[in-house]
Amino acid sequence: MGADIDVDVAILGSGLAGLRAAIEAARTGRDKLVVGVFTKTQVMRSHSVSAEGGTAAVLYTDEGDSFQSHIYDTVKGSDFLADQDAVELFVKKAPEEILQLERWGMPWARRPDGKIAQRFFGGQSYPRACFAEDKVGFFEMSTLYDTSLKYDNIVFYPEWAAVDLFVENGKFKGFAALELKTGKIHKVSAKACVLATGGAGRLYSFATFGYSSTPDGYYMAYKAGVPLKDMEFVQFHPTALVPSGILITEAARGEGGILVNAKGERFMKKYAPEKMELGPRDIISRAMYNEMAEGNGVEGPDGVKHLYLDLRGLGEEKIKTRLAGIREYCMHLAGIDPIDEPIPVRPAAHYYMGGVDTNIYGATQVAGLWAAGEVGCVSINGANRLGSNSTTECLVWGAITGKAAAEYVLAGHNHSSVNNSDSIAIEKHVYDELLGKAPRENPYDIRDQLQANMERTCHIYREEKTMLEGLQTIRNLKQKMFRGVVDSSRYYNTNLMNVLEIEMMIETAEVILVSALNRRESRGAHARLDYPKRDDVNFLKHTLAYYTEDGPRIEYVSPVITEYVPTERRY
Amino acid sequence: MLEEVKFKVLRYDPDKDGKKRFQEFRVPIRKGMTVLQGLLHIKEKIDPTLSIRFSCRMATCGSCGMMINGLPRLACYTLIEELKTRTVVVEPLRNFPIVKDLVTDFEEFFNKHRSVKPYLIRIDTYVQEKSNTMYLQSDEELVRYVQFAYCIKCGLCYAACPVVATDKTFLGPQALAQAYRYYADSRDEAGVDRLKPLGDGSSLLRCHFAASCSQVCPKGVDPALAIQLLRKEVLLRS
Numbered sequence: 001m002g003a004d005i006d007v008d009v010a011i012l013g014s015g016l017a018g019l020r021a022a023i024e025a026a027r028t029g030r031d032k033l034v035v036g037v038f039t040k041t042q043v044m045r046s047h048s049v050s051a052e053g054g055t056a057a058v059l060y061t062d063e064g065d066s067f068q069s070h071i072y073d074t075v076k077g078s079d080f081l082a083d084q085d086a087v088e089l090f091v092k093k094a095p096e097e098i099l100q101l102e103r104w105g106m107p108w109a110r111r112p113d114g115k116i117a118q119r120f121f122g123g124q125s126y127p128r129a130c131f132a133e134d135k136v137g138f139f140e141m142s143t144l145y146d147t148s149l150k151y152d153n154i155v156f157y158p159e160w161a162a163v164d165l166f167v168e169n170g171k172f173k174g175f176a177a178l179e180l181k182t183g184k185i186h187k188v189s190a191k192a193c194v195l196a197t198g199g200a201g202r203l204y205s206f207a208t209f210g211y212s213s214t215p216d217g218y219y220m221a222y223k224a225g226v227p228l229k230d231m232e233f234v235q236f237h238p239t240a241l242v243p244s245g246i247l248i249t250e251a252a253r254g255e256g257g258i259l260v261n262a263k264g265e266r267f268m269k270k271y272a273p274e275k276m277e278l279g280p281r282d283i284i285s286r287a288m289y290n291e292m293a294e295g296n297g298v299e300g301p302d303g304v305k306h307l308y309l310d311l312r313g314l315g316e317e318k319i320k321t322r323l324a325g326i327r328e329y330c331m332h333l334a335g336i337d338p339i340d341e342p343i344p345v346r347p348a349a350h351y352y353m354g355g356v357d358t359n360i361y362g363a364t365q366v367a368g369l370w371a372a373g374e375v376g377c378v379s380i381n382g383a384n385r386l387g388s389n390s391t392t393e394c395l396v397w398g399a400i401t402g403k404a405a406a407e408y409v410l411a412g413h414n415h416s417s418v419n420n421s422d423s424i425a426i427e428k429h430v431y432d433e434l435l436g437k438a439p440r441e442n443p444y445d446i447r448d449q450l451q452a453n454m455e456r457t458c459h460i461y462r463e464e465k466t467m468l469e470g471l472q473t474i475r476n477l478k479q480k481m482f483r484g485v486v487d488s489s490r491y492y493n494t495n496l497m498n499v500l501e502i503e504m505m506i507e508t509a510e511v512i513l514v515s516a517l518n519r520r521e522s523r524g525a526h527a528r529l530d531y532p533k534r535d536d537v538n539f540l541k542h543t544l545a546y547y548t549e550d551g552p553r554i555e556y557v558s559p560v561i562t563e564y565v566p567t568e569r570r571y
Numbered sequence: 572m573l574e575e576v577k578f579k580v581l582r583y584d585p586d587k588d589g590k591k592r593f594q595e596f597r598v599p600i601r602k603g604m605t606v607l608q609g610l611l612h613i614k615e616k617i618d619p620t621l622s623i624r625f626s627c628r629m630a631t632c633g634s635c636g637m638m639i640n641g642l643p644r645l646a647c648y649t650l651i652e653e654l655k656t657r658t659v660v661v662e663p664l665r666n667f668p669i670v671k672d673l674v675t676d677f678e679e680f681f682n683k684h685r686s687v688k689p690y691l692i693r694i695d696t697y698v699q700e701k702s703n704t705m706y707l708q709s710d711e712e713l714v715r716y717v718q719f720a721y722c723i724k725c726g727l728c729y730a731a732c733p734v735v736a737t738d739k740t741f742l743g744p745q746a747l748a749q750a751y752r753y754y755a756d757s758r759d760e761a762g763v764d765r766l767k768p769l770g771d772g773s774s775l776l777r778c779h780f781a782a783s784c785s786q787v788c789p790k791g792v793d794p795a796l797a798i799q800l801l802r803k804e805v806l807l808r809s
Contacts, residue, residue, distance in 0.1 A: 027700070042624070042677060044724050045632040096703060103699045103706060105691040105756060107717050114707030135721075138631055142720065146689040146749075181670055210627035243603075246629045301602075329629055332648060333603065444615035487620040489586040492671040495619040 003174060003189035003418040007036035007155070008409045010175065010190035011402070012162045012217065014039035015046035016137065016391060017373025018196030019144035020097075020398025021405070025194070026151040028406035035154045035406075036190065038177055040161035040197075040212060040497075044145055047198060047210040048394065051137025052325060053251030054121055054129025055395070056388035057094035065126040067091050072564060074389060077123040077280045078353075078382025079524035079534065080566035081230070081542070083559050086360045086378045090389075090396055097395035098130050106143040107132050109322075119322075120254035121388040123280035123571070127254075129388040134249050134325040137391055160186070162197070162216065163500060164426040165224040165369070166418055172368035173415040175220075176423045178430070180497065183490030185427055189418040192368045192405035195221060195356060196398065199374035200231075200508050204349035204459075205451035208240050208247040217375040219504035221356040222511065226364045227544040227555070229377040230354035231508075232516035233525045235385055236460050238284040240348030242306040244333055248326050248345055250387040252338075253277040255322055257311040259288070260342065261296035267307075275571040282384040282525040283571060285347040289460045292346070300344060308342035347460060351390060353381040353525065354515070357544060362401040368408060368415060370401035379542065382559070383524020434499055439484030446482040447502045450474070450509060458513055463529040471513045475551075477506055514552045515543045536566050575599050576651060578609055580621065581662040583669050591669075593660075594618075600651050606639055606659060607646035610673075622672040630789050633725030637673050638662040643730040643787050664730040680726055683742050687750035687769075692761035712757035719752035719797050721790040728784035728794050734777050741777045742769075744784035744794030751797035754804065766801075766809040775801060 009025045011018045014037050025035045039046065058065045070091045075082050102108055102116065109117040109131050121129045132139040148154050159180040166174040166187075174189040197220075201213025222228050238259070239248040253259075259277050261267050271287035272279035279287075288307055291297060297305030311319055316339050319327055323338070330336045330343055355377035362370045362378065370376075373394040380393060457470025482502065487495035521535035522528050542559055545552035578596045583589070596617055598609045607625055614621045623646070625635040630648040639649055640660050651659060667675035693699045728744040729735055735743045742750075747769075754765045769775040775798065782795040 041626060041632075042634065043681065045626050045634045047627060047632070049631045049723075050627050050629060099703055099705055103691070103693075103702075103704065103758075105753070105758065107713060107720050108708075110708055110710060110713060114709055115705060135631075138723070139720065142722075147691075149685045149688075150690050181676075210629075210632060212626040244628070332630075333605075333650075335603075442615070444619075485619075489584050489620065489622075489671065491584060491586050492622045492624075492674045494622050494624075495614075498619075 004186040005036070006189045008033040008191050009035045009405045010188060010193045011035065011037045011196060012175070012193065013046065013196035013198060014041070014043050015048035015196060015198055015373065016140055016144065016394035017398040018194070019141065019148055020395050021194040021196055021372055021402030022154050023144065023148050023151065024399045024402030025406040026154045028403050029410060030153065033153060033406055033409055036157055036188070037154060038157045038160045038162055038188065040159065040216065042158045043156055044141060045212065046141070047213045049138045049141045050210060050247060051391050052134045052247055053249035053254065054119060054131040054136055054388040055098065055140070055391040056121065056124060056128050056386070057098045057130060057392060058091065058128055059095055059098065059116060059118065059130070065128055069125055070128060073124050074380060074386055075564050076569055077384055077386040078380070079384055079569060080540065080564070081382030081523060081559055082380050083360065083378065084562040084564060085560045087380045088562070089360060090380045090393065093396045094392045097392065097399065101140060101143055101395070104143050104147045107139055109133065119251060120278060121386065122250050122253065122278045122284070123386040124388065129251065129254065131251065133321070134251055134323050140391060161497060162220060164423070165220045166422045167224045167366050168416050170367060171415050172366050174418040174422065176426045178497065180492050183493055185423060185430060187418050187423050191409045191413060191415060193370070194401045194405050195369065195371040195375050196373050197375050199352035199355065203451065203505055203509050203512070204454050205448070206240065206245050206346070206455065207349040208237055208245055209349070214501040215504050215508040216501065217371070218356060218508050221364065221371065222507070222547045224366065225547065226366055226369070227357045227546045228354060228511050229357040229542050229544055230379060231352070231512045231545060232519050232543060233353035233383050234349060234512065235281055235351040235353060235525050236285040236347040237350035238281055238288055238347050239309050239345040241329060241334055242300055242304060242344040242346055243302055245348045246329050246333065247350070248309060248343060249323070252309060252311055252323055252326060255318060256314050257309055258313065260308045260310055261291045262298045263296060267291050267296065272571040279571040280384055280386060285460055286527060288347055298344065304346070306344045306346040309345045310342040311338045312340070312342065351385055353377070353379070353383065353385050361404055362397045363404065368413065370405055372397040372401040383526060430496065434483060434485045434496060436488030437484040438486050440481035443482040443499050443502050446477055446480055447505065450477055450505060454509055458516055461527050461529055462516055464517065467513055467517050471510065471517065474506060474510045474513060511545045511552045514554065515545055518554050519543060540566060577658045578613060579658055579660045580613070580673070582672055584671055602652065604651050605647055606649045606651060606661065607635055609651055609659065610646060610661065622674045624674045631723060633723035636664050636725040636727050636730065638664060638730070643727040645725060645727070645789050648789055664726055666730050666732065666735045667726060677726060680729055680745065683746040684724065684749060687742065687746050688761070688765070689749045689753055691753065691756065691759050694760050706758045708757055715757070716752045716755040719748045719792055721792050722748060723790055725789065727787045727789060731783040731787045733781050733783065734779065738773055738777055740773050742774045744798065747775060747801060748792060748794040748797040751801045754801070763808050766805045769801065770805045770809050775805065
């Protein structure tokens with residue numbers, strides 16, 4: 001028996017990068033190729049919809065912005081770990097993507113002259129974040145999804161979760177997908193594939209991610225032999241609503257919001273005297289952590305400390321027109337109107353700079369397999385991503401990889417056929433080991449322990465002793481008897497999906513801890529108490545983590561530096 | 572402040588007996604807790620076989636629409652305390668086939684969305700796809716359609732619609748609001764071609780303006796208004 005489904009280009013994931021890749025593959029191979037979009041969620045449910053504040057691009061060079069400036073801001077923001085050739089490509093392609101979305105119907109905010117408006121974001125030295133209220137990701141997703149419906153050669157497979165990649169002799173040939181509605185594991189044959197499954201998601205308990213954000217793509221690629229790059233760099237967004245962790249966009253500060261501590265002090269003047277609240281996220285999150293550690297936090301009702309984001313200076317009109325979404329969340333879920341009251345916030349896990357190792361064009365070491373968006377690591381984000389660059393990255397590399405994958409198929413690249421033996425391992429695991437077998441330990445408790453462990457041992461500040469404890473805990477969790485699924489139903493068995501996700505979360509957390517332990521320096525979002533300085537002599541390098549049965553094997557590779565020699569970061 | 576509420580949840584598993592029944596759970600609650608958090612407590616601590624569809628927990632992804640105490644609502648955006656009741660009754664969305672428990676099938680819903688051609692149609696297709704042109708738009712032009720672009724495709728309006736319940740050929744409030752959203756966009760050039768298919772049969776004209784769609788929309792979209800505006804255009808122009 002061969003494959004159940006056969007497509008030319010498979011896109012795994014239907015967020016911003018996935019949809020952008022699907023459209024580009026479909027228009028490159030119009031009338032010739034079938035593009036299948038396989039996604040764990042329904043369409044329009046991916047967490048890209050929750051991106052709020054803006055998408056960066058240089059639009060008006062005649063008014064003072066420049067490619068050079070966006071390149072330098074991004075490289076400096078990355079603490080000089082980004083690959084500078086990739087950043088240059090990114091910055092140059094970004095405006096095309098903004099305009100393409102515009103011509104597909106994106107409701108960008110406008111200036112009085114009818115052109116696309118832009119606003120400030122942290123670490124960007126020019127107001128270059130294009131926006132549509134504070135629902136940017138949502139509107140981008142709507143625009144791309146709706147536009148994808150023009151293409152008869154795009155076929156959606158909603159709630160088909162890819163669970164295992166098939167790679168033979170270094171070449172991609174297909175994957176196994178769990179169809180949630182029926183519980184069937186399908187063997188899908190595809191000549192090329194773009195991974196666009198998002199980052200590692202909810203490895204931390206206080207996080208901005210939706211529940212469906214789990215490291216499925218990272219784990220599948222890692223298991224298939226592709227290294228994970230720079231996984232120690234986890235971005236903590238400074239302002240997440242307490243207690244839910246819902247994102248309060250950086251645009252709130254871009255529009256003039258300020259951060260204050262329990263004493264009412266605008267504390268950022270101590271940490272980034274020039275940029276203040278518009279410093280990069282790593283620096284602001286550390287400042288907030290320090291403030292709370294020094295006793296300047298506010299005691300929340302549940303005993304969790306927080307600080308305040310104060311938007312009262314913006315005035316009602318600006319909040320209602322440019323920050324309507326976050327006002328909604330605050331009013332509805334926290335009972336606070338930011339027009340009248342400051343918002344209780346603290347830093348939350350938000351983004352993974354690392355990901356599946358790719359070259360500048362998003363290609364992995366496996367022929368026929370690309371990665372785009374947060375799941376990939378090109379790398380333009382290095383040790384710290386700038387706000388408003390991630391949605392742009394999804395668009396730029398969605399387009400690049402979608403086109404490359406389609407051209408690869410059009411060029412006649414063939415792969416060996418998918419057969420029964422490819423899916424034996426995953427079928428055995430799901431049907432024999434998991435389904436209908438009551439586990440001795442509750443998998444959801446194991447997940448909670450994992451998240452608590454990551455919060456405690458691999459957060460904004462790190463040191464060897466606690467990280468070693470964290471790694472030990474992860475390895476203990478791996479041995480726990482949680483692998484079982486009480487639910488024996490074939491239909492929409494989310495209990496099964498959750499157990500598979502928890503297994504992938506544990507493996508990915510291990511990669512993060514091992515990568516973080518090995519990086520004995522502080523750079524960007526990776527701040528070590530025991531190695532507080534950046535060490536360019538030994539660690540101006542990307543980490544590569546390869547899968548082995550005994551845990552990740554670490555190697556290093558130098559970043560591409562073309563123009564900007566690392567200097568000290570000041571803001 | 573109540574410390575515990577009763578959740579009465581509709582259960583259905585086609586793989587078991589295929590019968591619908593209610594099951595009751597006692598759920599400890601705290602201030603600010605949502606119905607979704609209550610359901611997750613049930614799934615993670617009491618009965619992992621309960622199937623729910625959910626993701627963003629911030630009323631943006633549109634996954635967790637369900638009937639809560641008789642009304643279509645998003646579970647993540649409904650506070651238990653706002654229901655002012657000791658019993659929370661949770662059922663799958665009306666007007667959608669049930670897959671399992673609280674999970675419903677959206678295939679027909681998304682097909683109807685697709686059928687209205689929800690994308691910009693231009694005469695200058697080459698410019699639209701290949702150029703670096705920016706179409707200009709004023710604030711006034713944006714305001715004409717943007718409220719309808721808030722639609723998160725959660726299906727609440729579709730579940731509330733009395734016409735959808737009886738006439739499957741009626742496109743429903745979601746798709747019709749999207750038809751208007753693109754018709755009203757100053758950048759769209761399809762014009763009357765968008766209206767023609769809507770004038771036939773009951774795809775648009777069956778609506779009798781119960782306006783329950785607009786009442787249940789969690790994003791403030793007013794599909795009833797869109798339908799009214801569309802109907803006016805259809806009658807005037809096609």
